[in-house]
Amino acid sequence: MPETIRIEPLTTGAFAPFGDVLEAAGAPDKVINQGKCGRYHDLAALDFTGDGSAGVSLFKSEKRTLPYKLEMVERHPLGSQAFLPMSLEPFLVIVCPDDDGRPGRPRAFRTHPGQGINFHRNTWHGVLTPLSDPGLFAVVDRIGTGNNLEEFWFDSPYLVTEEAR
Numbered sequence: 001m002p003e004t005i006r007i008e009p010l011t012t013g014a015f016a017p018f019g020d021v022l023e024a025a026g027a028p029d030k031v032i033n034q035g036k037c038g039r040y041h042d043l044a045a046l047d048f049t050g051d052g053s054a055g056v057s058l059f060k061s062e063k064r065t066l067p068y069k070l071e072m073v074e075r076h077p078l079g080s081q082a083f084l085p086m087s088l089e090p091f092l093v094i095v096c097p098d099d100d101g102r103p104g105r106p107r108a109f110r111t112h113p114g115q116g117i118n119f120h121r122n123t124w125h126g127v128l129t130p131l132s133d134p135g136l137f138a139v140v141d142r143i144g145t146g147n148n149l150e151e152f153w154f155d156s157p158y159l160v161t162e163e164a165r
Contacts, residue, residue, distance in 0.1 A: 003158050005070065005106050005107065006162070007092065010109040018119060018120060022084065048079040051146075054140055055141060059083075059128055063130045064130065067159050067161045070094060073124045075122050075150050075152075077150060081119045084116035086137060087134060090115075090131055092130075093110075094160065106160075
């Protein structure tokens with residue numbers, strides 16, 4: 001029987017060891033465009049090594065269902081990676097603390113509508129996991145040479161389930 005991971009709501013504090021929560025919460029840093037637009041400035045700690053630079057791509061992923069079988073995680077040693085949903089649908093974010101170069105026990109978060117995330121460089125995380133269609137995301141990550149992907153397959157999968165009620 002797989003070990004169960006319960007989904008948590010995504011909050012800035014709970015997610016801080018793994019990355020940044022990107023959302024337009026609270027008062028904007030600045031009001032621009034003739035007073036018609038609030039700017040929430042510089043929300044992600046983008047971090048790229050070597051010859052890499054920031055690139056913007058679009059990812060379109062199939063939706064996943066719960067319970068979700070988590071079999072593998074990955075990390076990007078050369079750059080951070082930000083996911084910005086192009087819909088107001090929540091998605092699942094899975095992360096693991098690093099345990100001497102291997103992923104520790106996973107944690108799962110469900111975003112609120114309008115939230116995106118930025119994984120810190122070298123953070124173990126699950127694959128893109130939309131919970132509804134269309135599963136379309138703008139992704140800001142490192143474009144450059146070098147191996148920027150490391151995968152880890154668990155000996156036994158985890159089962160990610162709904163939040164505890």
